[in-house]
Amino acid sequence: MSNATAxxxxxxxxxxxxxxxxxxxxxxxxxxxxxxxxxxxxxxLFGTYIRxxxxxxxxxxxxxxxxxxxxxxxxxxxxGIDLSVGAIVSITSVVGVKMTIAGVxxxxxxxxxxxxxxxxxxLAGTLIEEFNMQPFIATLSTMFLARGISSIISTDSLxxxxxxxxxxxxxxxxxxxxxxxxxxxxxxxxxxxxxxxxVFGYILLHKTRTGRTIYAIGGSRPSAELMGLPVKxxxxxxxxxxxxxxSIASIVYxxxxxxxxxxxxxxxxxxxxxxxxxxxxxxxxGFGYVLGSVIGAxxxxxxxxxxxxxxxxxxxxxxxxxLMILVFVVLQHVVTAFNKKE
Amino acid sequence: MAQEKSVNNDDKTSVVKKLMSSxxxxxxxxxxxxxxxxxxxxxxxxSLKWNTNTGGLAGPLITMIQESARYLMIAAGxxxxxxxxGIDLSVGSTMAVAGAVAMQMLIGGANVWVAILCALLVGLLIGCINGALIxxxxxxxxxxxxIMMLAGRGLAKVITSGQNADASSIPGIAPxxxxxxxxxxxxxxxxxxxxxxxxxxxxxxxxxxxxxxxESVGINPEASRMTGIKxxxxxxxxxxxxxxxxxxxxxxxxxxxxxxxxxxxGQDLExxxxxxxxxxxxxxxxGKxxxxxxxxxxxxxxxxxxxxITLGIDAAATPAFFAVVVILVxxxxxxxxxxxxxxxxxxxxxxxxxxxxxx
Numbered sequence: 001m002s003n004a005t006a007x008x009x010x011x012x013x014x015x016x017x018x019x020x021x022x023x024x025x026x027x028x029x030x031x032x033x034x035x036x037x038x039x040x041x042x043x044x045l046f047g048t049y050i051r052x053x054x055x056x057x058x059x060x061x062x063x064x065x066x067x068x069x070x071x072x073x074x075x076x077x078x079x080g081i082d083l084s085v086g087a088i089v090s091i092t093s094v095v096g097v098k099m100t101i102a103g104v105x106x107x108x109x110x111x112x113x114x115x116x117x118x119x120x121x122x123l124a125g126t127l128i129e130e131f132n133m134q135p136f137i138a139t140l141s142t143m144f145l146a147r148g149i150s151s152i153i154s155t156d157s158l159x160x161x162x163x164x165x166x167x168x169x170x171x172x173x174x175x176x177x178x179x180x181x182x183x184x185x186x187x188x189x190x191x192x193x194x195x196x197x198x199v200f201g202y203i204l205l206h207k208t209r210t211g212r213t214i215y216a217i218g219g220s221r222p223s224a225e226l227m228g229l230p231v232k233x234x235x236x237x238x239x240x241x242x243x244x245x246x247s248i249a250s251i252v253y254x255x256x257x258x259x260x261x262x263x264x265x266x267x268x269x270x271x272x273x274x275x276x277x278x279x280x281x282x283x284x285x286g287f288g289y290v291l292g293s294v295i296g297a298x299x300x301x302x303x304x305x306x307x308x309x310x311x312x313x314x315x316x317x318x319x320x321x322x323l324m325i326l327v328f329v330v331l332q333h334v335v336t337a338f339n340k341k342e
Numbered sequence: 343m344a345q346e347k348s349v350n351n352d353d354k355t356s357v358v359k360k361l362m363s364s365x366x367x368x369x370x371x372x373x374x375x376x377x378x379x380x381x382x383x384x385x386x387x388x389s390l391k392w393n394t395n396t397g398g399l400a401g402p403l404i405t406m407i408q409e410s411a412r413y414l415m416i417a418a419g420x421x422x423x424x425x426x427x428g429i430d431l432s433v434g435s436t437m438a439v440a441g442a443v444a445m446q447m448l449i450g451g452a453n454v455w456v457a458i459l460c461a462l463l464v465g466l467l468i469g470c471i472n473g474a475l476i477x478x479x480x481x482x483x484x485x486x487x488x489i490m491m492l493a494g495r496g497l498a499k500v501i502t503s504g505q506n507a508d509a510s511s512i513p514g515i516a517p518x519x520x521x522x523x524x525x526x527x528x529x530x531x532x533x534x535x536x537x538x539x540x541x542x543x544x545x546x547x548x549x550x551x552x553x554x555x556x557e558s559v560g561i562n563p564e565a566s567r568m569t570g571i572k573x574x575x576x577x578x579x580x581x582x583x584x585x586x587x588x589x590x591x592x593x594x595x596x597x598x599x600x601x602x603x604x605x606x607x608g609q610d611l612e613x614x615x616x617x618x619x620x621x622x623x624x625x626x627x628x629g630k631x632x633x634x635x636x637x638x639x640x641x642x643x644x645x646x647x648x649x650x651i652t653l654g655i656d657a658a659a660t661p662a663f664f665a666v667v668v669i670l671v672x673x674x675x676x677x678x679x680x681x682x683x684x685x686x687x688x689x690x691x692x693x694x695x696x697x698x699x700x701x
Contacts, residue, residue, distance in 0.1 A: 081484070131673050136429070136484050137616065137626055141668040144613055148662020155658050262658070270492045273485075283485050315499035322493030329481055329489075 023339060027332050028280030028292040035295055038302045046309045052176060052185040054305075059187060060172070062301040063194035064089075064253035068268060069275035069297040070201040070290055071245035074238045076276045077205070078217040079285030080128075080135030082239060084120060085246040086268035087146035092116050092250040093260035094150045097158040106165030110251055117247025120146055121240035129235050139239075143269070151262040159259045169193070169255035190252040197245060201290040204241075210234055218285025267318075274325050275300045282332050299324075369621060369638040376645045380652045387652065398525025402648065408523075408598070410644035411532035412437070415591035416611055417618035417640040418540045418633060419584030422547070424619050426580050427560045427628025428483035432472060433588040433615055435494025437608030440465045440589035441596030442498040444518070445507035454517050462589045468494065469585015473578035491612070498604045510600035522597035532594050537637075539590065543583070544633045553631070556580060560628030610661060614643050617668050626672075 042049030059066075068085050075082045092113040099109040120142050127138035160166055169189045176185040205211035213234040216224040225231050254260055279296025281288025300321065307317050380387040384402070393400040416433045423430045444461040448454065468490065475486045509515060524531040547553035555576050558566040563573040591611070596602045620626060621642055622635025646667065650660055 127669065127672070133672050134626060137668075137672065140613060140616070141665045141672070144610070144661040144665035144668070148659055148665060151658030152656060152662065267492070270488065273488065277485075283482055313500070313504065315496050315504050318496030319493045319500065322489045322496065325485075325489050325492075326475070329485055330479060333479060333481060 023335055024282070024287050025280065026335050027278075027282075027328055028289060028295070030328075030331065031278050031280055031292060031295045031299055034278075035299045035302065038299065038306055042302070042306055042309065049302075049305075052178070052183050053180075056184065056186045058298065058301055059191045059194075060256070062297060063188075063190040064249040064256070065268075065271060065275060065297045065301060066194040066294055067197045067245055067249035067252065068272040069279070069293040070197050071242040071249070072269075072272040072276045073201065073205070073279075073281055073288060073290055073293045074214060074242050075135060075139075076273070076281050076283060077214050077285055077288050078221075078235070078238060079283070080235075080238070081139065081273065082124070082242045082246075083136055083139040083269045084124060084143040084146060085242065085249075085272055086265035087143040087150070088117050088120050088243055088246040089250040089253060089265035089268060090260075090262055091120075091146040091150035091153075092247045093254040093264055094153050094158065094262055096251070096254055097160055097260040098154060100164050100166070101158065101161055113251055114244060114247045117244045117250070118240060121243030122236075124243065125236040125239040128239065129232050135239075147262070153262070155262050157259055157261045160254070166251075166255035166258075169252060170258070188256075190256055193248065193252055197248065198290060198294055205290055210237055214238060215286060218282075218287070220286075271300055271321075274321050277325050277328050277332075280328075280332075282336065283329060284336075366623070366632075366635055366638060369635065369642055372621075373638070373642055373645055376642070376649050380649055383654075384652050392528070397528075398530065399528045402652070404530060406644050406648040407533045407641075408530040409647065410641045411530070411536040412591040412594040412611070413614055413618055413640035413643050414533075414536040414540055414637055415587045415594070416584075416615040417622070417636040418543050419580075419587035420612075420615040421619050421622070421624055421631050421633055421636040422543070422556060422580040423483070423584050424616075424624055424626060425556050425560045425628055425631035426577055428476065428577070428580070429487060429616070429626075430472065430581060430584045430588075431484060431487040431612045432468065432490035432494055433584065433591070434608035434611035435491045435498065436465050436468045436585055436588035437592030437595055437611060438498040438602065438604055439468060439494050439501065440592035441602035441607050442501040442507060442604060444593060445509045445596060445600070445602045446501050448509040448512045448515055448518075449507055454515050458518060458521075458593060461593055462586060465589020465592065466582060466586045469582040469588070470578070472585060473581035476581060477574040477577035495604070498602070498607075502602065502604055504604070506601060506603045508601045512600075515600060518593070518597045519600065522594050532598075536590075536594075539587070540633060540637050543587075547631075547633065552576075557629055557631065560630070613661075613664065613668075614640075617664060617671070618643050620668065620671050 039049045048054055068089075071085055072082060095116060096109045096113045099112060100106055104112075123145075124135075124138050124142045127133045127141070128135050133141075172186045172188050174184055174186045176183075178184055203211075205214060213224065213229045213231070216227065216229055217231055217234060221231060250265075253264075275296035276288070276293045277283060277296065278299050279289070279292030279294065281292060303320060303324070304317060307320060308314070312320075377388070380402070387402050390399050390401045390403065392398075398404070416437070420430055420433065440461040443464045444457045447457040447460055452460075472487055472490055475481050476483050520531060521535065522532050526534050547556065555566070555571045558569070558571055559573045559576045563577075567573050588608075592608060595607055616626075618639030619631075619636045621639035622632050622637070624631045624636060643664075646663070647660065650663060651657070655663070
């Protein structure tokens with residue numbers, strides 16, 4: 001944790017040198033620095049972190065988290081939150097695998113999975129915009145709904161049948177084939193899907209009207225409304241997109257892991273929030289980057305191997321993640337308070 | 343003096359009005375309907391027997407009341423928190439941590455009263471950390487308590503080294519066991535303890551200025567600061583109380599089986615607490631609260647759970663069931679639905695007007 005504060009200080013110094021740097025970028029810069037430091041530390045102490053194999057598995061195993069981080073960025077940018085992403089992963093993967101076992105062709109199962117995600121997004125959007133529920137209450141209830149339904153469908157661990165058409169997502173594609181597996185550079189379609197989602201998120205947020213409206217809502221919703229921006233429609237788009245992306249993350253994860261269970265995705269909303277917050281998106285909304293969230297997801301993903309290599313019991317990981325979110329939230333708070341005073 | 347008296351009378355009539363307010367009435371109606379449903383499916387649902395082994399009443403309703411004690415605790419804490427326009431998502435994890443502390447200390451050979459005291463102190467400490475982060479640093483309540491929810495589970499696991507600590511075979515645990523399973527005059531002891539605690543909280547809130555201060559902070563912290571209330575103190579206090587009450591709930595939950603399940607103890611309880619508060623008529627936006635309503639809400643939640651079990655619905659469905667209830671209650675409370683009839687009338691009037699103009 002001392003790294004975080006040290007980097008924050010380092011970040012502040014670099015801000016003073018180059019005046020044009022937005023101080024609100026400090027958390028994002030800190031995340032990048034932390035990620036690099038984590039890799040260097042892992043490499044120096046354990047010698048496995050800057051290998052192509054490590055980088056490959058980092059992306060392959062956590063492509064779902066990157067997608068979820070992009071999904072979570074949208075609501076958090078408006079000062080909201082989507083607590084239902086983990087539960088949507090659970091229900092869609094259980095339904096998808098169950099359908100595939102029953103002999104439904106995989107493409108159709110995937111379409112159904114996405115449709116379920118969309119339906120939950122629409123429900124959350126309706127509750128928030130039409131019935132004035134706070135986003136976290138609305139998505140907390142859709143989370144319970146999704147988790148409950150998925151538990152009704154099955155409480156067993158379901159395994160994808162052999163020769164399912166989910167394979168094309170999880171099959172590894174080698175780019176560099178070294179004699180040692182640890183030095184291979186590989187990726188799979190899951191990583192490609194995650195990359196497409198990141199590009200989509202980047203374009204949506206930084207190149208479209210909707211993106212600018214999202215930032216405007218995060219800055220001040222009343223102002224956005226007074227400016228005549230389509231706040232209501234945009235809120236619908238946000239929760240619709242985040243739930244839909246969650247179902248896409250579910251497809252990628254299910255294909256990679258080859259099975260589904262009703263407890264899949266428990267606590268993933270927290271991992272996604274952690275990624276977004278570590279990546280520098282301000283929890284009160286209005287400022288943040290999609291690419292920051294991707295870095296945040298990578299930082300979150302590197303905590304697991306790093307703590308296990310250090311021999312830290314797995315129970316501590318959640319505490320480390322919690323403390324890390326806390327440090328970043330405090331950091332953002334300090335930065336924004338500092339900005340206001342200026 | 344005379345004026346003061348009349349003011350008091352006004353207060354009393356408003357209390358009566360509050361008692362008669364629709365939320366409570368609806369709670370009672372819902373409660374009765376649930377009992378009727380249960381009785382139809384299980385004819386012995388209302389039967390009460392005197393169990394000579396435990397020295398108390400036994401029956402489905404009694405187990406329901408026993409379970410409701412933990413909901414009463416967290417709902418009372420959550421009511422205060424929500425009326426400051428905040429939220430405490432960490433209550434479930436706090437329950438697990440408090441339970442883990444108590445069980446682990448008992449296994450380590452500590453005196454049962456020391457274990458109980460330490461569990462309560464740990465709960466209070468977690469509440470104080472939440473309160474400090476929210477009141478002093480000014481962090482958002484739901485982010486802060488979300489972090490605590492995450493870290494609390496980890497902490498519970500660290501305390502028991504990842505195991506589910508079981509203290510049921512430890513000697514000298516009778517007092518703790520009695521707290522969860524004992525009876526006072528035939529009524530479950532934990533329920534009586536919970537009711538007394540809720541009464542104390544209620545008296546503190548309503549007989550002193552505390553309740554009003556909490557509400558004023560919920561409505562507008564800046565304005566209440568200017569009138570001389572210290573919002574920071576109030577905020578800190580409500581989260582501390584919530585943590586302490588969650589620890590009591592954690593003791594109830596773990597002492598009934600003398601075992602803490604670090605993953606499942608207190609799981610989903612934050613949702614039940616929010617639901618109890620919402621059913622009780624406290625607005626999630628803060629500024630107004632009804633402890634009595636939340637207490638009824640807590641009992642209704644225990645009753646809904648009992649109904650689900652009585653109807654033979656798979657326990658796995660419980661979250662979906664509750665989600666539907668939350669959605670329905672919130673939709674019913676939404677101003678849009680409240681205004682719907684008014685809006686229809688207005689539209690009709692407008693139409694009539696435009697027709698007149700056209701004519």
